[in-house]
Amino acid sequence: MTRCRLCGSAELASVVDLGATPPCELFLTRERLDEPELTYPLHLRVCTNCWLAQIPPLIQPEETFTEYAYFSSFSTSWVEHAREFVDAAVDRFAPGFVVEVASNDGYLLQHVAGRGVRCLGIEPSANVGQAARDKGIATRTAFLDPETGAAVRAEHGPADLVVANNVYAHIPDVVGFTQGLRALVADDGWVSIEVQHLLTLVELNQYDTIYHEHFQYYTVASARRALATGGLALVDVELLPTHGGSIRLWARPEEAAGEPTERVADVLAREKGAGLDELAGYAEFAARVAKVRRDLLRFLIDAAEAGKTVAGYGAPGKGNTLLNHCGIREDLLAYTVDRNPYKHGRFTPGTRIPILPPERLAEDRPDYVLVLPWNLREELTEQLSYVREWGGQLVFPIPSLEIVP
The missing domain is CATH 3.40.50.150 (Vaccinia Virus protein VP39)
Incomplete structure (x- = not known):
């Protein structure tokens, strides 16, 4: 991307570079797990003329x-x-x-x-x-x-x-x-x-x-x-x-x-x-993003070494940015669950974490549930109140890591 898509200016400044990830809604079927995935740069820039923040239009809407x-x-x-x-x-x-x-x-x-x-x-x-x-x-x-x-x-x-x-x-x-x-x-x-x-x-x-x-x-x-x-x-x-x-x-x-x-x-x-x-x-946004990544990885690694189990809740697009940026795999997050039947039996893009029905949480009783759609915190805290029955805790990664008893 060399010019702003709104005003045409070439004056684009870097805000944060999240590396390269697959499209966040292209969930994989089991049959596709041995196939390669295309990844695209995820680099946010801001136009210093009109101040529109933007990423390169590498994927056309028709593809998603x-x-x-x-x-x-x-x-x-x-x-x-x-x-x-x-x-x-x-x-x-x-x-x-x-x-x-x-x-x-x-x-x-x-x-x-x-x-x-x-x-x-x-x-x-x-x-x-x-x-x-x-x-x-x-x-x-x-x-x-x-x-x-x-x-x-x-x-x-x-x-x-x-x-x-x-x-x-x-x-x-x-x-x-x-x-x-x-x-x-x-x-x-x-x-x-x-x-x-x-x-x-x-x-x-x-x-x-x-x-x-x-x-x-x-x-x-x-x-x-x-x-x-x-x-x-x-x-x-x-x-x-x-x-x-x-x-x-x-x-x-x-x-x-x-x-x-x-x-x-x-x-x-x-x-x-x-x-x-x-x-x-x-100026400080990229540094604060890096801290979110470090804190979440530190929590997941410590939980794994302590023999604690962690499952996810939700498979939203935003969750796939987080999972890919942090490099989280099944060794740190066994699976995630989602209410949408379309996603059941599929795998998250890039990180390839299994997506299961929500009932799996009550069956497995994980020690921690990582809530990926943190923006629905009030709704999901109520929906997941049953996790407390076995002493489980909810984990919210954004805006900063928080473990809710």
């Missing part, structure tokens, strides 16, 4: 999202988060037509339909899109670009509300995707985008959310600049706890936007105070 291993509905808290958003948005805007981009398995649009509002999902992964259709949610299998946006608008009419949750980081063509959003939304409509906040990623060592599906990492300042490339203006922002710290961006077509709220200015000031508009703000 045509068939996808992530189904949103397996997270109870995420489905509830979507329901709360839908209820608030429908009450606020009374939309006649809602479109969600990267609508996954209908986790959000099922609530829109439940409110009696016409809706459509645009989902590139055929397998998860079919899960949405099985729920009765109209879903178009496609990647969003200006042409797709225009085609949907011509067929269904403009959307009063366009939702794009946890997808704005997943597209290498930021400008084309943003133009697609503008093509979808009515001239007086609203666009809502949720994406992880670079501020919390840096401040809380959330480096495992750096993986090849995430091409860029936004501050409000860089997101505002990205939105403008498609004729959208940022009018409001909310800080959310999801994914360890996210921003919900509210945008409108420029001609209907008006002045942004004070919350936009407040978050911009926080980002500036953290130094995210200068290289100094990123």
